[in-house]
Amino acid sequence: MIYSIFAQVYDELMDTEVYENWLTFVNNNAYSGKKLLDLACGAGQLAVMLAKEGYQVTGVDLSSEMLALADERAREDDTKIELVQANMTDLTGLDQFDVVTCGLDSLCYLANQEELANAFRQVFLHLNQGGTFIFDVISPYQTDVIYPGYMYNDTNEKRAFVWESFEGQEPHSVVHDLTFFIAKDEENNLFQRYEETHMERTYELKKYLELLTKVGFKKIRASSEYGNNEIDEKSTRFFFVCQKL
Incomplete structure (x- = not known):
């Protein structure tokens, strides 16, 4: 994939309101601290915004090209973020975090339930006790x-x-x-x-709840519209806030 081409065009096309909504969603639900891991950080739009809010941000992405763009964005904004190349299904070597985010349906790029469960397990292992996992996925609708x-x-x-x-x-x-x-x-x-x-x-809502519960999350809240609405049969995106208790 020509990730650098896609990232540049995607940046131009994406409504900045999406990132602003995600920033608000994180601020409203990050209960336990400021040390934050942004999974599948891409070109770093959200990671830089979170760092400006005072979070200590580590951005992880599988693509070195995306990480180069994220580094360029952080430097242009005079913002400090740590960037790591890794697969979200194997975060071996990373530190522990208070908050883990994974936005813009990035988890939907995993090939099957086994990979999804591995990603959830890795997040759980790298969360501090009381930490929060915040993510979204597209719906079957x-x-x-x-x-x-x-x-x-x-x-x-x-x-x-x-x-x-x-x-x-x-x-x-x-x-x-x-x-x-x-x-x-x-x-x-x-x-x-x-x-x-x-x-x-993607999967039905009950499958996400089942996999999250199986890896150890005890408190899970699912919603639509960045936590503002309940999920119904025409919800296009599920938003999750999960706590490690």
Whole structure:
């Protein structure tokens, strides 16, 4: 994947309100301290915002390209965050934290329930007693009803972006085909084409609750709309706040 291309375009397209809402969601639910691990931190938008709020942030991502972008963003904002390349299913060697966050359905990129359970187990092991795990996932309604047939296009003088989504082979899964045309010269006469395929998978609410309980979380709250609403049959995203007691 050309993560750097996707990250730059994604930054341009993503409504900053999403990160502001996530920041509020974390502030409202981070009960136990300021030492925070941001899993799948990507290009570092949320990690930098959290650091500016006074959290001691460690950002983890599997992609070195994403981490390079996160480091660049932190330096530009004169903000200190620690960045670590790691898979969320194996956080061996990392410290203990008061809060762990994983936003923007990053957990849905894990291939199966075993990987998801491993990620939950790793989070639990690296949380201090009383610590909080805050994350979101897309819902089966999003994968089964909203995404299939979805298309989004965005263009400007320097690039064009096409996003198409299709139903995946596994239950509650979706395939995103992304195509980029990026200008190669200053006159914007030549464009390079890049393609990426992203696959996401989610589960029914009861499965998430079952896996979280099995790894040891005792207090689990699930909601929609950043904790502001109850989950119903048309909720597109589940938000979780889990405490290690």
